[in-house]
């Protein structure tokens with residue numbers, strides 16, 4: 173009986189397992205193998221030997237180090253900021269009575285808009301062309317500042333645009349998740365807290381936050397993973413020659429190693445991919461450990 | 470703390486937009502709750518019990534009327550300044566906090582001047598927990614407690630600040646029958662021990678009757694009757710109250726008064742001196758009859774059930790309203806089980822007449 177049940181359970185899981193196996197586990201193992209094969213050649217499908225050289229090369233490649241730095245800055249700035257801002261907006265949305273649906277729709281719009289289209293909007297906002305300095309620069313100059321080239325200018329300006337953009341893009345999803353989490357908190361807890369004389373701020377920190385903390389952690393974890401995998405957003409703003417712009421990300425580096433102008437190095441790409449995998453795995457495990465300790469709903 | 474409600478009224482805009490207008494959830498309440506008493510607020514679902522509690526607690530503002538605690542007018546005070554403890558129908562324990570932290574929560578909110586140290590709060594919380602006998606479970610989460618235990622935590626949380634008034638909104642509705650009985654005794658004990666003026670909402674009349682010093686019977690936002698449970702039971706002011714109180718429920722017949730006698734079908738069952746001739750409802754409490762072969766009330770006998778110390782006689786009659794008639798008689802009373810009919814004498818003080826139209830009580834002098 174027990175065995176029969178087990179067997180059935182596995183049978184039901186089989187399609188999913190097969191899919192994950194073929195499209196995720198197998199490639200991962202393959203990449204792992206590639207990453208240890210030195211001087212792999214696509215054309216001849218041959219390699220010189222095995223060892224850690226690919227890792228050593230990648231870890232000493234200034235482009236890779238730049239990409240790692242960019243990615244980390246992006247992650248560290250955008251994940252907390254976007255989650256925090258989304259929380260603020262959601263709490264605001266939750267407390268308005270009129271036009272709630274309208275506002276929710278407005279905030280959700282970017283989610284259904286194409287990344288590249290949003291990228292275009294950012295170009296208009298930030299890019300300096302022969303004809304205009306971009307809207308933001310117009311504002312800056314209007315307030316007496318000097319114009320900055322956000323797309324081809326100094327590193328911090330480009331980073332600012334990238335972070336701004338990333339936060340912008342992930343915001344709708346986070347707001348969606350958080351508003352539904354907020355409205356799922358039972359009204360009676362607020363009533364009880366009110367009778368107990370709890371201040372608004374304490375209600376928020378002691379009741380609302382703990383109750384929606386599983387969702388917040390979910391957003392933080394997926395946010396980390398998403399930000400570590402950033403690539404298309406960067407291309408949307410800075411074009412494909414990211415190394416030259418100094419704005420490459422780890423995924424961008426991997427892509428360039430494979431297909432870029434200087435590409436054709438699957439071994440290096442694989443090594444970089446494995447390093448990314450290790451980073452994401454570590455961060456996620458740490459996140460889960462922390463959340464286990466703190467999230468108890 | 471004496472609680473006085475003065476012409477208390479709450480109107481809600483109708484949720485059903487098509488009908489429009491207003492729903493009067495609480496309609497002109499006037500009553501006074503003596504200090505230290507337990508009041509049972511009783512009525513069918515939707516009659517405005519919770520709304521009344523919310524008004525007293527300050528969670529809702531009344532449309533009209535005033536609320537006094539002792540001599541103070543608290544009508545415009547926010548809930549936290551009224552000093553009420555409120556136990557919700559579903560307890561509303563904070564699921565992420567332990568029992569200790571749940572009970573401590575109201576203390577942690579105290580403003581400057583009343584602020585307590587950590588130790589003081591823990592001591593107070595423990596004291597409240599001991600009162601409701603939940604002190605073994607201080608470090609558990611609400612999800613690790615049974616319904617009855619959760620309910621006691623909720624009461625401890627409501628009591629920890631020593632409220633002037635304790636409000637309980639159907640606190641027993643989630644418990645099974647046995648636990649209900651046990652917990653309601655417990656609530657009574659705690660109330661007696663603390664002497665806190667308590668309002669207890671329920672739609673279970675037995676619950677209200679068994680623990681209240683006074684009951685308030687409501688119907689559609691209007692108070693029907695206020696009094697000691699037994700008084701209300703023995704002297705209902707109208708058919709609604711008579712029907713609402715008592716298990717098994719009162720037996721109601723269609724009847725009429727003619728020439729100073731109460732008639733049910735062809736039987737003149739009672740004297741009714743001084744009552745003018747009219748159509749009436751006749752209500753007879755289940756325990757209001759004595760089997761007697763020569764008795765005036767004659768009905769078809771369906772069944773005789775003996776359950777524990779009670780014998781209940783199930784009957785049928787053309788003039789009955791409701792599905793069946795059920796009378797409780799002494800188990801040693803003689804009754805012919807094989808007979809198709811049964812005759813009863815009616816105890817006059819267990820039978821009530823109500824006007825056919827207004828359903829108001831008609832007193833027999």
Ligand SMILES: Nc1ncnc2c1ncn2[C@@H]1O[C@H](COP(=O)(O)OP(=O)(O)OP(=O)(O)O)[C@@H](O)[C@H]1O
Nearest residue numbers: 481482492494513514515516517518519520521672
């Ligand atoms: N916020 C509201 N808006 C509109 N109508 C309301 C609101 N709250 C309650 N009502 C209406 O007021 C009436 C009384 O409601 P209330 O919750 O006080 O009933 P209750 O006696 O507690 O019932 P129950 O035993 O089912 O809890 C009902 O008709 C209800 O529909």
Ligand SMILES: [Mg+2]
Nearest residue numbers: 518519520638
């Ligand atoms: Mg209610």
